[in-house]
Amino acid sequence: MSGGLTMSGSLNWAYRKLTSMRFALVLLFVFALLTLAGTLLVQVPPGVKDHPGAYAEWLDEIRPRYGGWTDVLDTLGLFSVFSSIWFKGTLLLLSASLVTCSVRRTPGLWRTATKPRVVMTEAFFERAPHRASFSTAGDLNAALGRLRSALRKNGFTRVVVERDGDDVHVCADRFRWGPFGRVAVHLSFVVILAGAVLTATGGFRDEAFAVPVGGKKEVGHGTGMAVEAKSFADSYYTSGEPSDYASQVVLYRNGAPVHKQEIRVNHPMRYGGVTFYQSFFGPSVVMKAKAPDGRVVFDQGVPLLYSSQDEKHSIGRFMLPKQDLTVYVVSPRSGEVDPRIGAGQTQLEIYRSSTDTPVGIKVLSQGRQATIGGVAFTFLREREFTGLIVARDPGSTLVWIGATLLVLGLFATFFFQHRRVRAVVRRGSGGSEIGVAAIERHQEAFAGQFERLVEEIRRAVGGGAQTEIGGRANA
């Protein structure tokens, strides 16, 4: 029994916390601080944390900068803020808070928008911060008609009228759906976060998808797609700054060509949920390899994707699994001269894949063949490769939906603010009397609008009308 009580007690406590504005503000503040930390502190490059050795090395690299704080910051996870438990926890709590808040407040907003209280007390019309009264000739209906048209002209398009004895009460709204923009904003944030979670956990992203010109490469990841690069062109301004990178590619699906396009920076190729972006380029070496039985086991370009430690050589790699060989292709980087590897030459370094033992090293000229480890390698030619980013992002759609909701919601909230004025029409001496009054949170901003409305009503009720305008609050 008491267990049940504490249970509901703590649920109650959690609910109160989650719907409290103070708590939400604290969360936003923590969110801001963590984000700031993520900008000010060096963040570990992606992938490095997956290799403990590489991470330790990276930490040593930045140690001079943070000194004794390095380990403290590391323990707190502040070198990878955006994947830290603090950051994720804050966003999770924020989402929970947003959802509970929205759920709690929406019915109230709905009631305010659809079932306004129309009949107000005498005191309301005497004390409201914005108020005015008019007297006019004509009966109640005539006065009501004029009031209505004045309201309509000022955008108070919804007018609800209720009779209270002899008096007619009016409640008029302008942009009464505006406050729902706020609900949209709050929920959009959760939608965006959900999208971000999908992005982080689903799909794939290959940032080093290099296709030698003239070659073809499988995308993998169960897409059944392959990309053939027909050509690649990089062009430059006279200043030496790059002006354009463009790859002409053909996309294959299950072996059949399905799409042809030029991919450029800012012009990705999108197909079947997979997107291909122009990202980098470099040299590749086209190699052919024949097994002892004369079968061709390799015949394509090898992108020289990596750089040697002294940064003087570009290195590419391919494997021949059947032969248990790993082949490194080494060429001097453009502009570098290596006395051992001449122009138009490349060096092969071959290892036994399973044991990592060297099998042989050989410098090859273009068109020449060498047999190492029983395999005949031919260096056919050099060609460029084009480097693409290939990604499938199942979360982005949700993110775009959320972002649209966010922007529309914000504009609705701020530029279509709900305004409500109340009025009463009574029989007066020699005609009718109209009282108009409003309460607004943002008094100063509303004052001008109210003045314009009063002016409009004054015009509508006729020149001879007497008008009395009450003071704004805290004037």
Next chain:
Amino acid sequence: MLRLSHYFVFTGIVAVVLALFGYVLAFASVRVARARVLAAEGVGEGGVEVDFAEVPRGVAGFATLTTWLALAFLTAALVCRAIATGHGPFANMYEFSIAFAWGALVVHVYFMRRFRQWATATIVLLVALGMLLYATTVPSGAEPLVPALQNNLLLTVHVAVAVVAYGAFAVGFAAAVLYLVQSGSLKRWFLPRPQVLDELSYKATLVGFPFLTLTIVLGAVWADIAWGRYWSWDPKETASLVTWIVCGAYLHARSARGWRGRRAALLLMLVFAATLFTYFGNLFFGGLHSYGKVS
């Protein structure tokens, strides 16, 4: 065309300086006139409010005219620059700084017309002047665009929206500063009532926040097209997110917890500081928004 654009920037700077001078003169003339009245009536200066109506016609006209001229010159400078380069004038720090000053003036003029408030002019004009002077110190060459920036539509819209947001924060900042001046000193300056300033700073933020949000969203759209992901925690992105969160916190503190006045004004100064940090940020940290290189 490029040379014409430079001329317009120069005349724009002159107009901003003249406008500043005009507003200072306006304050001074109100002060003199008021002091005479107050001395005659033998009352203190507390709680006075100024109205442009009290400023001598010539002075008021001069200040307003030069403000409009400054806006017109900067608009012309940006238009000429866009024609000369063939893209939105937002591709390097020089262009972006002029655009920032332009944004501040646009939002200022809008508020001046809408709320008939001119007191904030001095500070907004100082911010604009600072930006313009800064622009004269960075290379003003029209380099062609590197591939990542070659998206004319997004470049133009993303940054145009950003400078409106920045301009709104500059106006909010100006009102917040004046609020602190006004409410902090016992002897009130000839400034609008604190409540008016407070409300004005809030209104400016109400414009700034949606525009900042739109800037970030458009940035994400562009990043998705150019870099292959909508968000990469690039320092500039992250810094604008910080601004956005602080600004959001301000709106909540204000509308739900009733923060007004001093605390709200301090938060707004933080928002503007974050804006400047975002703006100049790419000078200290690299990142993908590398167009900011000035060397």
